[in-house]
Amino acid sequence: MAVNFARPMHPGEFLREEYLVPLDMSPGRLAKALGLPRTRIERIAREEIGISTDTALRLARFFSxxxxxxxxxxxxxxxxxxxxxxxxDIARIEPYAPVGQAA
Known part of the structure; x- marks a missing residue:
């Protein structure tokens, strides 16, 4: 099993560092362009909430x-x-094995 020492990247960090910062765009400006509340994009960029399907659809359209x-x-x-x-908890789960077959 491979060990991953990198910390997980929140999608808000990616949005902030790969889009907002290079484009010199504020979360408020992006939110307005997406037709979303300013606080939603601010909270995503601060890594407080995740990206919903609704937000993903809007980000996809805006950023192609x-x-x-x-x-x-x-x-x-x-x-x-x-x-x-x-x-x-996951380790305690026994994998399913049909009758007559070894796990």
Whole structure:
């Protein structure tokens, strides 16, 4: 099993560092362009909340990406941050093996 020492990247960090900062764009300006409350983009950029499907659709349109791009960032972050918290519970789950087959 490979060990990953990098910390998970919140999609808000990616939005901030790869789009907002280089474009010299404020979260408020982006929110206005997306037709969203300013606080939603501010909270995403501060890594307080995640990216919803609604937000992913809007970001994809604005930045000419895909909704899946944004949702995959969110999903990867969620898995990386939740897996350590649930590791003990997950380890107790016995994999399904049909009758007559070894696990």
């Amino acid at each position: 990406t895909t909704p899946g791009f944004w949702l995959n960032l969110q999903q990867a972050y969620d898995v990386e941050t939740e897996a350590p918290k649930l590791a003990a």
